Amino acid sequence: xxxxxxxxxxxxxxxxxxxxxxxxxxxxxxxxxxxxxxxxxxxxxxxxxxxxxxxxxxxxxxxxxxxxxxxxxxxxxxxxxxxxxxxxxxxxxxxxxxxxxxxxxxxxxxxxxxxxxxxxxxxxxxxxxxxxxxxxxxxxxxxxxxxxxxxxxxxxxxxxxxxxxxxxxxxxxxxxxxxxxxxxxxxxxxxxxxxxxxxxxxxxxxxxxxxxxxxxx
Amino acid sequence: xxxxxxxxxxxxxxxxxxxxxxxxxxxxxxxxxxxxxxxxxxxxxxxxxxxxxxxxxxxxxxxxxxxxxxxxxxxxxxxxxxxxxxxxxxxxxxxxxxxxxxxxxxxxxxxxxxxxxxxxxxxxxxxxxxxxxxxxxxxxxxxxxxxxxxxxxxxxxxxxxxxxxxxxxxxxxxxxxxxxxxxxxxxxxxxxxxxxxxxxxxxxxxxxxxxxxxxxxxxxxxxxxxxxxxxxxxxxxxxxxxxxxxxxxxxxxxxxxxxxxxxxxxxx
Amino acid sequence: xxxxxxxxxxxxxxxxxxxxxxxxxxxxxxxxxxxxxxxxxxxxxxxxxxxxxxxxxxxxxxxxxxxxxxxxxxxxxxxxxxxxxxxxxxxxxxxxxxxxxxxxxxxxxxxxxxxxxxxxxxxxxxxxxxxxxxxxxxxxxxxxxxxxxxxxxxxxxxxxxxxxxxxxxxxxxxxxxxxxxxxxxxxxxxxxxxxxxxxxxxxxxxxxxxxxxxx
Ligand SMILES: Nc1ncnc2c1ncn2[C@@H]1O[C@H](COP(=O)(O)OP(=O)(O)O)[C@@H](O)[C@H]1O
Ligand SMILES: [Mg+2]
Numbered sequence: 001x002x003x004x005x006x007x008x009x010x011x012x013x014x015x016x017x018x019x020x021x022x023x024x025x026x027x028x029x030x031x032x033x034x035x036x037x038x039x040x041x042x043x044x045x046x047x048x049x050x051x052x053x054x055x056x057x058x059x060x061x062x063x064x065x066x067x068x069x070x071x072x073x074x075x076x077x078x079x080x081x082x083x084x085x086x087x088x089x090x091x092x093x094x095x096x097x098x099x100x101x102x103x104x105x106x107x108x109x110x111x112x113x114x115x116x117x118x119x120x121x122x123x124x125x126x127x128x129x130x131x132x133x134x135x136x137x138x139x140x141x142x143x144x145x146x147x148x149x150x151x152x153x154x155x156x157x158x159x160x161x162x163x164x165x166x167x168x169x170x171x172x173x174x175x176x177x178x179x180x181x182x183x184x185x186x187x188x189x190x191x192x193x194x195x196x197x198x199x200x201x202x203x204x205x206x207x208x209x210x211x212x213x214x215x216x217x
Numbered sequence: 218x219x220x221x222x223x224x225x226x227x228x229x230x231x232x233x234x235x236x237x238x239x240x241x242x243x244x245x246x247x248x249x250x251x252x253x254x255x256x257x258x259x260x261x262x263x264x265x266x267x268x269x270x271x272x273x274x275x276x277x278x279x280x281x282x283x284x285x286x287x288x289x290x291x292x293x294x295x296x297x298x299x300x301x302x303x304x305x306x307x308x309x310x311x312x313x314x315x316x317x318x319x320x321x322x323x324x325x326x327x328x329x330x331x332x333x334x335x336x337x338x339x340x341x342x343x344x345x346x347x348x349x350x351x352x353x354x355x356x357x358x359x360x361x362x363x364x365x366x367x368x369x370x371x372x373x374x375x376x377x378x379x380x381x382x383x384x385x386x387x388x389x390x391x392x393x394x395x396x397x398x399x400x401x402x403x404x405x406x407x408x409x410x411x412x413x414x415x416x417x418x419x420x421x422x423x424x425x426x427x428x429x430x431x432x433x434x435x436x437x438x439x440x441x442x443x444x445x446x447x448x449x450x451x452x453x454x455x456x457x458x459x460x461x462x463x464x465x466x467x468x469x470x471x472x473x474x475x476x477x478x479x480x481x482x483x484x485x
Numbered sequence: 486x487x488x489x490x491x492x493x494x495x496x497x498x499x500x501x502x503x504x505x506x507x508x509x510x511x512x513x514x515x516x517x518x519x520x521x522x523x524x525x526x527x528x529x530x531x532x533x534x535x536x537x538x539x540x541x542x543x544x545x546x547x548x549x550x551x552x553x554x555x556x557x558x559x560x561x562x563x564x565x566x567x568x569x570x571x572x573x574x575x576x577x578x579x580x581x582x583x584x585x586x587x588x589x590x591x592x593x594x595x596x597x598x599x600x601x602x603x604x605x606x607x608x609x610x611x612x613x614x615x616x617x618x619x620x621x622x623x624x625x626x627x628x629x630x631x632x633x634x635x636x637x638x639x640x641x642x643x644x645x646x647x648x649x650x651x652x653x654x655x656x657x658x659x660x661x662x663x664x665x666x667x668x669x670x671x672x673x674x675x676x677x678x679x680x681x682x683x684x685x686x687x688x689x690x691x692x693x694x695x696x697x698x699x700x
Contacts (some may be wrong), residue, residue, distance in 0.1 A: 062683035063676045064641035066648070067655060071676065074662070075669035119327035122277055123341035123393060124317025126309050133344055138331050152547070159549035163648045170552055177559045184563070187556035191548045198547040216375040217330035 002182040006189050009176055016172030017193050023089055023158040023168055024197075028151055030094025031101045038102025039109070053102070060099035066160050068092040073164045089161035097154055104146045108139035113217065141214045148205035152198050159194075169193060230255045230290055230397060230428055231276065237284030238271060245271050246282065247452045253397075253430060258423045260439035260460075261432045263449035264475060269432040272449070273399050276430065277319040278312055289315065290396065317345050320390030320398040324405050326382040328374040334361070334385050335370040338392040345393070353392065360388040364418050380411030384418055391422075398422070400431045416442075436479055440464050448472045494661045494671075501657030502678045508574055508653060509640040509682075515579020516639065520586025527591055538587070545584035551645045553577050558649050570651050578639065585635045593628035594620065626697060633690040637683050644679075654678055 006013075041053035060068075073088035083091065112135055120130035162171035173190040177183055229252035238246040245268045253259050261269045274280040276287055278295035287294040295312055297305045307315075328337050338357035342348045361367045364384040366377075374382055383403055390398055400419065404412040416438050423429065423442045433439050439446060440460045447457035448471075456469050467473045526538040557577050561568060568576075597620050605615035647655040654675055662671035 058684065058687075059676075059680065062637070062641075062687060063679045064644040064655075066644040067658075067672060067676050067679060070655070070659075071669065071672045075672045078667075078669045115323065115325060115327045116329065118279060119321075119323065119329070121313070122279060122316055122319075122321040122323075123389070124313050124315075124345040125341065126313045129344060133340060134329055138329075141331065156547075156549040159551040160645070160648075162551065170549065170555070173552065174555060177555070183556070183559040187552070187560055190552055191544075191556070194549060194552060195544060195547040215330040215373050217328065 002180075002185050005176075005180055005182045006185050012172050012175065013169065013189065013193065016167060016169035017197070019166065019168040020155070020158050020170075020194075021197065023086070023093070023161055023166065024151070024155045026090035027093035027097055027154050027158070030090060031097030031150075031154070034094055034098025035101030035105055038098050039105035042102060042106050043109070057099040057103065060096045065092060065096055065157050066163060068096060069160060069164060085161070085164045085166045088164060089158070089166055093154060093157055097150060100150055100153075101147065104143050104150065105139070107146075108143035109135065111142055112138050116217070138214075141212050144205065144209055144212065148202065148208075151201055151205075155197055155201065156194070228291060229253055230257075231430070232288045233272070233276070233285070234287070235285035236272070236275060236282050236287060238268075238275065238280065238282040245452050246275070248285070249449075249452075249454045250285075251447060251454060251457065253428060255396075255428050256426045257444045258429045258431065258442055260443040260446045261430065261449060262434070262436070262439060262446060262475075263455075267449040268452040269449055270401050273321075273401050273430060273432055276397075276399060277316050277321055279321075281306070289319065313345070317341075317393060318396050320393055320395035322383070322386050322390050322398070322400045322403050324402045326374070326379070326386045326406075328382055328386055328389070330374050333371050333373050334366065334377070337374070337385060338389050341389070341393055356394075357388070357392050360391050361385075363421070364388045365414075378411060379407045380414045383407065383415045387415075387418055387422075391427075396428065398427055398429045400429060400433075402432050402434065404433070404435060436464070448475065450475070490665065494665065494674075497661060498654065498657050498674055498678055501652070501654035501675075502682070504652065505640065505643050505654040505678075506682065508571065508578070508643045508646060509636070511571075511575035512578035512582060512639050512643070513636050515575060516582035516586045516635070519580055519583025520590055523583060523587035524590035524594060527587070528594055542584040542587055545581050546588075550578065550581050550642055551648060553581055554645060554649050570646075570649070574643070574646050574651065578642065582635055582639045582642075585638075586632065589628050589631045589635060590624065592631075593624040596627055597623045630690045630694045630697075633686055633693070637686045637690075640683055640686065641679065 038053055038057060041049045042057070044050055044053075069089055069092040072083060072092050073085060076083065116134055116138065117130050120134040121127070125133065158168055159170040161168050162174060165171060169190055173186055176186045180186065231251075231253040233249055233251040236246055236249045237244065249268075249272060251259070261272065263269055271280055275282045276289070276294065281295060286296065286298060292315065293307075294315060295307055297307055299305055329340070332340060335354070335357055338360065339350065339353045342353045342356075343350055358367060358370065361370055364387060366381060366384055366388070369377060369381065369385075374385070377385065387398075387400075387403075403419075404415050407415065412435070416435065419429070419431070420438075420442050431439070431443070443460045445457060446460050446463040448455045448463060448467075448469075450471050456463065456467065456472050463472070464476070467476060523538045523542065527535045527542075530538075554574065554577055557573055558570070561573065601619055601623065602615065605619045610618065643653060644655045646653050647659070658671045658675035661674075662668040665671065
């Protein structure tokens with residue numbers, strides 16, 4: 001084992017890990033909001049809005065994130081739209097995960113029995129308040145586990161940003177692999193860092209699920 | 218004599234005037250007319266599918282109705298009749314304001330599972346009326362005391378029995394201090410041994426003078442607790458009157474055979 | 486662009502798509518075998534083996550496939566293993582998705598009611614018989630929609646092969662983009678090819694799910 005090599009390059013790896021986390025947070029924020037829009041449109045009263053949202057979801061789900069990133073980063077400049085590699089990666093991941101997270105939200109909302117809404121209305125709540133105070137809090141608890149799974153997928157997907165040379169963890173490992181004769185060490189270390197990030201996220205989620213349990217009605 | 222307690226000369230609290238409703242091509246309510254005075258306890262009885270639930274849901278506008286008019290304390294429910302004869306749906310705000318004055322208890326309790334018992338009671342008064350939490354809490358605790366569940370105030374609905382959940386649901390409706398309480402087959406989903414505790418609570422509310430409209434299949438209870446009874450069949454109001462008259466001297470053949478079937482069923 | 490160029494570009498992409506489909510089929514085949522094995526280990530084997538299988542699942546599902554591909558691509562030659570790239574992809578991809586397939590099978594097997602085991606035992610079936618005749622067919626039905634979903638993700642992830650120097654649909658698209666200078670249309674065409682493949686899989690999944698609802 002060539003530990004010295006890893007230790008010498010620890011700063012590079014740590015910077016890469018920080019960039020990975022930044023990409024994931026950016027994509028998560030974008031997709032949390034975008035997912036709300038998708039869910040809202042998918043449940044809209046107006047059929048055209050529903051169709052647009054469904055089309056968006058299908059396209060996002062059935063094409064690879066790598067190709068989506070390439071379209072934004074290599075394709076759009078031919079139309080005069082220029083974005084940094086980081087922005088392209090975050091935007092592409094936000095868009096794709098908006099589709100997934102939108103479906104998660106929607107499933108969470110429809111899983112709540114219509115009687116809950118009725119009970120809230122019967123108490124004199126306006127529809128908006130019933131949604132905010134009664135329906136969303138229950139739905140959020142139910143979407144916590146699938147949302148957590150999606151976040152772990154997002155973290156892993158950030159590795160694709162290395163294909164457009166964003167200096168994240170996978171990119172850092174490629175640099176080290178090119179530079180050295182210590183492939184296993186590099187490979188193991190990078191895998192462990194990804195595992196640690198995923199495990200950390202999973203732990204936080206378990207905590208949140210324990211704090212906000214789904215209760216039967 | 219105090220004017221506050223003598224509504225005898227004034228308008229009834231609830232006036233249901235020739236109300237009709239259809240689900241698609243099916244008329245489920247046909248020209249139903251009824252009045253309920255303040256302090257009355259009206260029981261709605263009749264075979265399953267006769268429109269009792271639908272009528273009750275129209276009273277707080279959980280269902281809309283196409284013909285006739287319902288008024289509560291002089292205010293029309295859900296619908297504004299225009300001078301030219303057309304009908305306009307009231308605003309969400311107006312409808313919510315009316316519902317805030319009408320409590321409803323459902324067959325399946327419909328408690329909010331993510332809130333504990335006390336929060337189930339306080340959420341609407343605090344959010345809808347914007348009342349201060351302190352007094353609402355006190356009122357809620359008093360009501361929990363009345364339904365015998367003060368010790369369960371920090372439990373969640375899923376930790377309670379069906380009978381306990383239904384008593385919480387009644388207390389939740391009352392915490393809003395409604396002028397009228399609607400109860401739709403509130404014991405039908407309960408195990409037989411839990412029915413009594415819920416009926417006892419309702420009986421005590423009747424004694425307190427709370428105005429109620431009750432859909433029920435518990436005939437002995439209806440007879441004991443009601444000031445008047447209405448019998449529905451096929452979306453029509455067939456007969457209504459004092460409990461003694463309805464149960465002992467029914468005029469209509471439909472009601473007689475309904476009673477006969479009920480008694481036969483009960484003796485088996 | 487002339488019609489002839491369009492035609493030849495389309496053909497070129499179609500060749501890339503065939504490679505993508507071939508890699509996907511290989512990955513899914515390996516993943517199915519590995520996934521079934523892992524699921525059986527977790528559910529019915531000696532406890533320590535089950536824990537090992539669970540640990541494998543956690544690791545495989547916590548590390549990006551791209552890292553695993555790059556890692557093995559660089560490391561294997563050092564081990565004296567000089568495998569062709571496509572074989573590395575099929576093996577690594579298959580083992581990676583095997584962890585996901587294992588979850589799918591495990592959930593489906595666990596979802597078959599305990600009473601089915603009791604019923605089989607009451608009929609005097611032996612364990613293996615009972616498993617293959619009674620439990621497995623029921624689990625297979627339950628697992629088909631999520632299994633197809635894993636397959637769909639696997640197809641999309643073959644695009645990573647282009648990032649380690651392999652030739653498939655994305656690489657074909659890149660070449661066409663560079664040759665014709667029509668970069669955006671080239672990548673959009675690549676996306677369209679993926680869409681056709683993946684949407685077909687989604688539709689099969691939906692069809693199966695709908696049919697299942699009525700049984
Ligand atoms: N949402 C609905 N859509 C269509 N028909 C309905 C709906 N709700 C009730 N009905 C019909 O209206 C009639 C009256 O139902 P309901 O008011 O529930 O009767 P009850 O409470 O007396 O059993 C029944 O024939 C029922 O099938
Ligand atoms: Mg009913």
